[in-house]
Amino acid sequence: MFISWCKSAAVPILVLTGSVWAFSVLAAEAASIDTATIEKNRKANEACFACHSAAAINKPPRADLDLGKLKESRLQPEDFTPSDHGVMDCRQCHGRGYDDFPHSVTGKDETSPCTECHAAKVLRLEPQFNGSVHAKAKGLKEKFTCSTCHNAHINIVALKLKEPHKIVAQDNHGCLECHNSDETFAKFSPDGEKTPGVKKKRPDIDTIHEWLPNTRLHWQAVRCVECHTPEVAAGKMLSHEILNKEKAEKKCVTCHSANSSLKTRLYRHMVKDEQQKYGFTNSVILSNSYVIGATRHPLLDSTVIGLVILTLLGVLAHGAIRIICAIRRKENSQ
Amino acid sequence: MSTRIYLLPLWIRIWHWTNALLIVTLAVTGVSLHFADPGLPLVEFSLAARIHDIAGVSLVVAYALFTIANIVSGNWWQYVPKPPGILERCWRQTKWYCLGIFKGEPHPYRVTEEANFNALQALSYWGIMYVVMPVMLATGLLFLFPQFAPDRFFGFDGLLPVAVLHYLTGAAIMMFMIAHIYLGTTGHTATSMFKTMITGWHED
Numbered sequence: 001m002f003i004s005w006c007k008s009a010a011v012p013i014l015v016l017t018g019s020v021w022a023f024s025v026l027a028a029e030a031a032s033i034d035t036a037t038i039e040k041n042r043k044a045n046e047a048c049f050a051c052h053s054a055a056a057i058n059k060p061p062r063a064d065l066d067l068g069k070l071k072e073s074r075l076q077p078e079d080f081t082p083s084d085h086g087v088m089d090c091r092q093c094h095g096r097g098y099d100d101f102p103h104s105v106t107g108k109d110e111t112s113p114c115t116e117c118h119a120a121k122v123l124r125l126e127p128q129f130n131g132s133v134h135a136k137a138k139g140l141k142e143k144f145t146c147s148t149c150h151n152a153h154i155n156i157v158a159l160k161l162k163e164p165h166k167i168v169a170q171d172n173h174g175c176l177e178c179h180n181s182d183e184t185f186a187k188f189s190p191d192g193e194k195t196p197g198v199k200k201k202r203p204d205i206d207t208i209h210e211w212l213p214n215t216r217l218h219w220q221a222v223r224c225v226e227c228h229t230p231e232v233a234a235g236k237m238l239s240h241e242i243l244n245k246e247k248a249e250k251k252c253v254t255c256h257s258a259n260s261s262l263k264t265r266l267y268r269h270m271v272k273d274e275q276q277k278y279g280f281t282n283s284v285i286l287s288n289s290y291v292i293g294a295t296r297h298p299l300l301d302s303t304v305i306g307l308v309i310l311t312l313l314g315v316l317a318h319g320a321i322r323i324i325c326a327i328r329r330k331e332n333s334q
Numbered sequence: 335m336s337t338r339i340y341l342l343p344l345w346i347r348i349w350h351w352t353n354a355l356l357i358v359t360l361a362v363t364g365v366s367l368h369f370a371d372p373g374l375p376l377v378e379f380s381l382a383a384r385i386h387d388i389a390g391v392s393l394v395v396a397y398a399l400f401t402i403a404n405i406v407s408g409n410w411w412q413y414v415p416k417p418p419g420i421l422e423r424c425w426r427q428t429k430w431y432c433l434g435i436f437k438g439e440p441h442p443y444r445v446t447e448e449a450n451f452n453a454l455q456a457l458s459y460w461g462i463m464y465v466v467m468p469v470m471l472a473t474g475l476l477f478l479f480p481q482f483a484p485d486r487f488f489g490f491d492g493l494l495p496v497a498v499l500h501y502l503t504g505a506a507i508m509m510f511m512i513a514h515i516y517l518g519t520t521g522h523t524a525t526s527m528f529k530t531m532i533t534g535w536h537e538d
Binding site for chain 1: 367368369370371372379380383384387431435436437438480489490491493494496497498501502505508509512513516519
């Protein structure tokens with residue numbers, strides 16, 4: 001049922017007429033999409049992968065293919081299948097314009113927007129997205145869509161990805177694609193305020209964050225959005241409001257302390273498994289990263305503090321007895 | 335009768351005070367980092383991290399120079415607890431710290447140019463300088479260059495054993511430092527050992 005809805009040309013019209021709820025229910029329902037349908041979709045997609053895959057680029061099925069264009073895509077069957085949309089038929093998003101080759105020229109305009117199936121989430125995200133630096137910059141908003149960060153063919157939602165370093169790699173890739181490439185950045189960059197007609201230059205990402213020691217290590221262990229989004233309540237989805245340099249998090253102890261904000265951010269799907277393994281606080285973080293200040297062992301800490309205090313008391317007591325004895329000796333000798 | 339001997343050459347004294355300064359700095363910033371908390375700001379975290387890195391690398395350099403100078407000058411021999419009768423001498427020294435010192439008895443062993451340290455000193459300095467210190471410096475360097483640390487450790491991040499060893503050896507050195515400063519007051523007079531450490535001349 002879901003498929004026929006999405007394939008239907010009536011979908012955009014229905015969304016416009018306000019059937020927002022019906023579609024969010026449909027997307028949610030897809031989680032229980034039956035195996036027969038998944039099989040059918042996978043079979044249908046094989047027709048597309050006959051050209052849209054590394055294998056096809058190496059050994060083109062026909063001579064008239066624009067291999068250069070095919071190579072630009074990161075689309076691969078082995079990446080698509082486990083992704084969030086891997087259970088779907090390509091044509092649910094791309095419409096019927098791609099059934100034949102050469103593809104229909106209007107195919108691109110028919111790509112379903114995210115709202116079509118994720119209306120409820122988009123409703124929640126949109127105000128945050130509109131408040132972000134990218135939506136506020138002049139001329140950038142129009143070019144900045146959901147798929148600028150989300151690759152619909154590859155991305156896997158954090159909850160399913162589980163391993164923190166994979167989540168970090170995926171989410172930072174989204175930002176670094178522009179912020180670490182002059183070429184891509186220039187395609188989006190607005191004109192400078194004082195220099196109309198001349199695009200703003202990309203600030204080097206490591207230089208901007210020079211105040212953060214072990215910068216490269218941090219890029220592998222935390223995401224840009226950890227610092228560049230506002231705090232949300234524990235368990236809630238991360239905000240889509242990307243914060244500018246004035247509002248971004250600069251305090252180290254936000255992460256480097258026992259009550260680390262990493263718990264409500266990168267590790268938010270794991271904290272329910274927190275078991276204080278071997279007595280460590282934040283042991284779920286420790287499974288991936290040792291974070292000074294956050295991954296401590298309270299019992300070991302108490303022992304060490306106790307020993308240091310004992311040493312201090314020991315020398316103080318020894319000194320006091322020495323002084324008392326010395327005074328006594330002086331008195332006796334007089 | 336008071337005797338004066340020239341005990342400590344200039345390089346040892348410079349090294350000692352450099353070491354002292356660096357270790358106090360590292361202890362204060364190390365505590366600030368390990369017990370980092372918004373409610374307990376000893377030294378602000380990023381400042382502490384920066385100072386700790388610089389002081390740590392300096393300590394490694396100081397230690398390397400110390401080791402070389404020790405070998406060249408033969409000073410390393412002072413640290414070796416020498417048989418026979420080490421245990422017996424340790425026992426006498428311990429007894430003196432526990433009882434004799436209160437009664438005003440003289441030191442059981444006299445400081446000579448051949449033997450600066452009593453047996454207990456030699457043993458504990460040997461342990462700190464040649465066992466604890468190298469472990470602390472090596473784990474510190476690994477912490478600074480985590481790419482050389484093991485990747486995984488029994489289901490935890492590979493930096494865990496490095497961090498814990500660094501923490502424990504750091505704490506051991508702090509405790510040594512407290513005892514060491516205090517024992518500095520047990521010379522001929524309360525300040526005579528500190529004077530020796532500055533002038534190089536020992537008096538008793």
